[in-house]
Amino acid sequence: MMFVSAYNQLEPSERDFVDGFITYLEREAEKRFERLTVTLARAATNIRTDELDDRTRFLFAKPLVAAAIRERVELLASERDLTAERIIKEHAALGLSNMDDFVERYQDGSASINLNNVSRAQMAAVQQIETEEIYGPSGTKRKIKLKLYNKQVSLDALAKFNGLDKGDSPEAIAYRALPANSVEMPANMTTEQAAEEYAKLIAD
Numbered sequence: 127m128m129f130v131s132a133y134n135q136l137e138p139s140e141r142d143f144v145d146g147f148i149t150y151l152e153r154e155a156e157k158r159f160e161r162l163t164v165t166l167a168r169a170a171t172n173i174r175t176d177e178l179d180d181r182t183r184f185l186f187a188k189p190l191v192a193a194a195i196r197e198r199v200e201l202l203a204s205e206r207d208l209t210a211e212r213i214i215k216e217h218a219a220l221g222l223s224n225m226d227d228f229v230e231r232y233q234d235g236s237a238s239i240n241l242n243n244v245s246r247a248q249m250a251a252v253q254q255i256e257t258e259e260i261y262g263p264s265g266t267k268r269k270i271k272l273k274l275y276n277k278q279v280s281l282d283a284l285a286k287f288n289g290l291d292k293g294d295s296p297e298a299i300a301y302r303a304l305p306a307n308s309v310e311m312p313a314n315m316t317t318e319q320a321a322e323e324y325a326k327l328i329a330d
Contacts (some may be wrong), residue, residue, distance in 0.1 A: 221281040228272055
């Protein structure tokens with residue numbers, strides 16, 4: 127049996143009602159800086175059915191409509207949650223970014239900014255894009271400037287996550303145990319140095 131969400135089982139008018147209520151909840155959640163599920167719980171407690179018009183009271187009382195509201199709220203809340211995995215991925219996008227990802231190189235040694243094949247994850251590393259129109263005898267040229275975020279903060283975070291900022295961590299010990307590696311990682315090593323050593327390791 128195929129699962130069909132409560133939201134997809136609603137009539138068009140019921141779906142419009144749910145969408146409108148979710149929009150209201152999102153505005154309230156943004157104002158109060160709270161999770162959407164918390165806003166829903168608070169709204170459900172504060173709603174006075176005797177003050178609602180007949181249609182609204184009827185729709186809120188329908189089990190399928192109530193299920194659809196809960197379903198949509200939980201889905202939206204989970205998509206916006208800052209999970210550890212999501213935070214690490216964001217740091218990786220910044221810390222491992224490279225200007226070469228955004229540049230197209232030519233045989234004559236010149237290069238130009240090309241964002242056509244840049245992924246959404248890679249774009250997270252871009253702090254600023256500036257465009258400038260340059261007028262000349264041969265026509266108008268567009269000059270594009272690209273500025274990436276400082277990688278060091280994210281490299282520090284990734285180094286800590288991987289245990290590379292501690293000389294006695296299992297990761298650091300395993301690194302020193304590699305036959306081809308004769309570089310020691312002392313306990314007083316900075317996260318910047320650890321990140322550099324880690325970059326060398328994964329590049330080999």
